[in-house]
Amino acid sequence: EPGDHQAYMRYALSLARKAPPKPTNYCVGAVLVDEASNRIVSTGYTMELPGNTHAEQCCLAKYEEQQDIKEIGPTDTASKRLVLYTTMEPCNKRASGNLPCTETILKSKSKRNGGIQTVYVGVKEPEKFVGENAGRAKLEEAGIGYTHVLGLEREILAVATAGH
Numbered sequence: 001e002p003g004d005h006q007a008y009m010r011y012a013l014s015l016a017r018k019a020p021p022k023p024t025n026y027c028v029g030a031v032l033v034d035e036a037s038n039r040i041v042s043t044g045y046t047m048e049l050p051g052n053t054h055a056e057q058c059c060l061a062k063y064e065e066q067q068d069i070k071e072i073g074p075t076d077t078a079s080k081r082l083v084l085y086t087t088m089e090p091c092n093k094r095a096s097g098n099l100p101c102t103e104t105i106l107k108s109k110s111k112r113n114g115g116i117q118t119v120y121v122g123v124k125e126p127e128k129f130v131g132e133n134a135g136r137a138k139l140e141e142a143g144i145g146y147t148h149v150l151g152l153e154r155e156i157l158a159v160a161t162a163g164h
């Protein structure tokens, strides 16, 4: 339901506002949702975790940490359908040389619950740092959906480029 997508993307944007503006990256927010239960299972924003970290990277690292800690109980057997909302599309190349989030998302396919099924993005990455972001094709080739959630582009870019 488009309304839900916008609501989750708007929440991701509220997280992006917490990122410390920097001239060398974008301020992004990410929300991991279990579509089977319509619950938020993790969140992240740029630089939330120590180091030069991306929103999606933080969101997924926190989720993995949570999964490793949680006792495997009856609730864990319920099948999840994980989807990732991110205000800017996952990076496919980073000027720092760090692991791109597209790779991290692809690796999630081999994890419990079959990893991330769909990525919902607010905007494509501008070509300022690394040229055109070609991550969409890689995600779709791996069977991961890529859906652009319309309507928040102007606000998302204003927050993303706050440090520029």
Ligand SMILES: Nc1nc(=O)c(N)c(NC[C@H](O)[C@H](O)[C@H](O)COP(=O)(O)O)[nH]1
Pocket: 024, 025, 026, 027, 028, 045, 046, 047, 052, 053, 054, 055, 056, 086, 088, 089, 090, 091, 093, 094, 095, 096, 097, 098, 101, 125, 129, 130
């Ligand atoms: N989707 C996304 N989430 C983020 O949290 C973030 N900061 C970017 N930014 C993409 C941009 O291409 C990289 O920030 C630069 O290429 C510099 O790379 P580093 O961030 O220093 O590794 N993109």
Ligand SMILES: [Zn+2]
Pocket: 054, 055, 056, 057, 090, 091, 100, 101, 102
């Ligand atoms: Zn990234």
